[in-house]
Each structure stands twice: as C-alpha cells, then as structure tokens.
Amino acid sequence: MDKDNKTGVTEFLLLGLSGQPTKEEILFWLFLWMYLVTITGNFLIILAISCDSHLHIPMYFFLANLSCVDICFSSVITPKMLVNHMLGSKSISYVECVIQIYFFITFINTDGFLLSVMAYDRYVAICSPLHYTMIMRPKLCVLLVTISWITTNLHALLHTLLMVQLTFCSSNVVHHFFCDPYPILKLSCSDTFINDLMVFTVGGVIFLTPFTCIIVSYAYIFSNVLKLPSACGIRKALSTCGSHLTVVSLFYGGILGVYMHPSSSYSVQDTVATVIFTVVTPLVNPFIYSLRNHDIKGALRKLIIRF
Template sequence: MDRDNQTTVTEFLLLGLSGQSEQEEVLFGLFLWMYLVTIFGNLLIILAITCDSHLHTPMYFFLANLSSVDICFSSITIPKMLVNHILGCKSISYVECMTQIYFFITFINIDGFLLSVMAYDRYVAICCPLHYTMIMRPTLCVFLVTVSWVITNLHALLHTLLMVQLTFCSSNAIHHFFCDPYAIIKLSCSDTFINELMVSIAGGLMSIAPFTCITVSYAYIFSNILKFPSIQGIRKALSTCGSHLTMVSFFYGAILGVYMRPSSSYSGQDTVATVIFTVVTPLVNPFIYSLRNHDMKGALRKLILRSGIRKFQS
C-alpha cells in the first residue's frame, strides 16, 4: 500500500461498550458510581493502614500499594470515558491514546507483581513464622515494590515505543471505552509482527512470572497447612489467605481469557472480561479485604469514629 496516499490518523474514536444511546446513559451512571466507590474505598484502605500503627506490617504495606495502584488503574480509563460522554464526543487524541496505553500496561502489570509479592509474604508468614520479621524486613519490602515498578515501567515503555512505530490509516474507531492495546494493534495498516511477537514473549513472561510465583507460594502454603495438628489452626491459616486468593482469581481469571492469545482473535466480546479487571477488580478489592479481615475492619471503624468525633467537635 502506498503510504503517500494514506491519511495519517491523529485521533481515535472511542465507541464505548454499546452503540445505543439509552444503554450508554445507563453505562455512564454505572461507571460513574463504580469509579467513585473505587476511589473512596481504596482511599479508606490507605488511610486506615496509615493511621493505625498495628497495621504497619509488610502485608498491609503491600495492600496500601495495591490500593494506590487500583486508584491509578481506574483513573487512566474511566474519567476519559465519563468526560467524553458529558461533552458528547467520542474522540481521544493520538498522544492521549499512547499515554493511556503506557499507563494501562504499567498498572495492569504492577497489579500482578504486587499480588505475587503478597503471596510470598503469606508464604513466609505461614511456612516460616519464627523467621518472618527477619525475612520480611522493611528494606526488602521497599526493594520488592521498587523492582516491580521498574520492571513494569520498562515493559510498558517497550510496548508503547513499538506501538508508536505503527501506521494508522483511515480506520480509527475503537469498540471500547479506552485505548486497549489489542484493539489499537488491530487498527494498524502496517506490519504488526514485532508487536505480536513482543506481546507473546514479553507480555507472556510479565503475566506468567507473577502467576507462577503465586502458584508456587500457595502450593507450599497448602502443603504446610495440611501438617497443622488442629482444625482451628488450619482455619486460621486459610482465613489469612482467603482475601488474597479471591483477588487473584478475579484478576487473573479475566486477564487469561483476553490477553493470553493472539490479538487477531480479539473481539468485542472480550470487552466484558476487560471491564472486570479494569473496573470491577479495583472496585471489589477494598471490600474483599475489609469484609474478610478483622484487623482491617477494626482500623476502618476507628478511622470512621475518629473522623466523626472531629466533625462533631468542629
């Protein structure tokens, strides 16, 4: 194809999840509610952990980081969709789209890495309880989080730089509410072989490595739990892992269904699975941890009571 006769795309059109205006109105209200609850819920988790000295432990340090990532993860996709709906437009500039892709890849991968770090923390707590404080030192916790951020940002930079090398012609309509990398690759009129290869190799490693870490950690945890002499001990050990396992199931269940296959097979039906880990997972994470964790419920109760007393005194 002669590139001189092509019209270079300077913006994309986000068609949303439905082509019907009535459904878009309902989705707007639903997404606005979910976004506000996500921000409020995750901020409560961060404030509760920060204000309660009893929660200044590695597990809650990782949880606070996960809540921060969930806030950012939701904020790179939903607000643009809400603003476009209010303004009555569907466009997103090329630069905005590439920026959205970069941060989308960063935050989706940092989520997986933090979940794997949390699984390792649970492994040490259950399988090596006497050495927990010695192994999970603050320096190690900060190091694990820092390394996760560095790796995920480099990975996002790789894919974004490859994406900007692609040529986009007359087709610029994205059947989604944000710039999904797979949907963008399908719009390109240039050769996407390298992009597909990097998605398969680098993207696969970035998904499989944390998932493998989680699987191995829980294999050791469950084998160790079975050696506990009492049912009460087994129940207590499982209760510390239940919240984390629920989050892992939500997150990886959707990701494996969408991104662990060629982008050429990506279809509009996959947007439902994408919504689960971009919108639903950040929404339910605070509830999963606050409802299933006695320490977190206590810290949230103290935080709410403290803020209520201050409001009453003022």
C-alpha cells in the first residue's frame, strides 16, 4: 500500500462473538452473569484465605494470588464488551486497545507463572514433605510471586512498545471480542518482522518456561507417587493435585487451541478456545479449588457465618 494512502487509525471495531442481534443479547446476559460470578467467587477465596490464619501457608498464598490475577484478567476483557453492547457500539479507541493488550499479556502470563509456582509447591509437598517448611519459606514464596509479576509486566511492556511503533491503515475491523495482540498485529500495514520475532522468541520463552516447569514437576510427582506402597497413599497424594491439574488443563488447553496452529482468521473453534481461557477458567477456578478442598470450604463457612 502506498504510504500516501495511509490513514491513522483512532479506533478499532470489535465484531464480537456473533453478528446476530438475538444471539448477542443472550451472550450479553451470559457474560454478565459469568463476570459477576467470577468476581464474587475469586473475591470470596481471597477473603477466606486472608481471614483464616490456618490458611496462611504457601499453597493458599499462591491460590489467593491466582484469584487476584483471575479478577484482573476478567476485568480487562469482559466489562468493555458488556459496555459496548449496552451502548450499541463495537468500537474501542486505539489507546484503550493498547492498554487492553498490555494488561492481557501481563495477566495471561502471570496466570501461567503462578500455576507453575503452584506445581512446584505440590512437588515439594509430595516429594520432600519433611523439608517442606524449610524449602517453602515465606521469603521464597513472596520472591516467586514477585518475580512472576515483574517478568510478565516487562514482557507485556516489550510487546506493547513494539505494537505502538506500527502504522495501522484504513482497515480497523477485528474479528474478535477484545484486542487480542495477534489479530491486531495482522491489521498493521507496517513491517511486523520484529514483532513476530519477539513473539516467537521472547514470547515462546515466557510461555514455555512455566509450562515446562509444570510438566517437570508433575513428572517427578507421578514418579514418586507410583513408588508409594498403598493405593490409599497414592489417592491421598494425587487428591492434592487434582484441582490444580484441572485448572492447568483448562488454561493451557485453551491457549494451545488458539495460538499453537497457523490460522489466517479466527474460526469458531478459536473463539470457543479463547472464551475458555479468558472467561471460563477464571470463573471455574474458585469452584474447582473450593469444592474438593475441606479447608477452603471450612473457611468459607466461617466467613459466611461471620457476616
């Protein structure tokens, strides 16, 4: 395209999940309900852990941080979509889109890092139970969470700064319900070689590091569990990992379903996979961790009775 024909894009049009008004209305109420349940559920988890001194241990410290990230993650995407529906608009300003991209990258990667930290915590608890308190010291727990936040924010800052260097032409239609960096990048009429290179190198490292840590942690966990003499001991050891494995499967299953295959445009399957890791996973996390955990259920009961 001739440079003289380029026009500065001041907003993008998010086409949403469906172009049919009837379906859009149903999806609005569905997403509103899911968002409210997500905020309430994760906030209750944080409150229950904070108010119960028996839950002031590494596992629940990481869970409280995960719930905090899930609240932020949902709040980056869903409210704008709901507001646009109420106003009868599909637009998002360029500045809002850049901000959404920054926080989307930050929170999605922080989720992955925290899940890997939680996997390491389970590895230490199962494979080195006698040394657990010595290894998982409060300072180490705070350090792991701090490193996760700093790393993901720097990563998001890198991609956002590279994104704002691009020129966007007259095409501003995004076949998505939020400013996902990948489809936004496709709209640019600038050379995106550096952006693509950073996605595959730095982005690949940021994605693969926590994912590899989870795989390695569970490889050690399963190898140790299989050495246990009784079936009861095996069930008890695995019961502490069941909730975490379910969350990991939902989160990484959705991400791999969207970003790990080449596609020129987003299909229905891509949209469903995106909804799973951006909306469904933060929604179900509190239920997954509370329904199978007697400590969390007890803390929630105390919290409800207190209020």
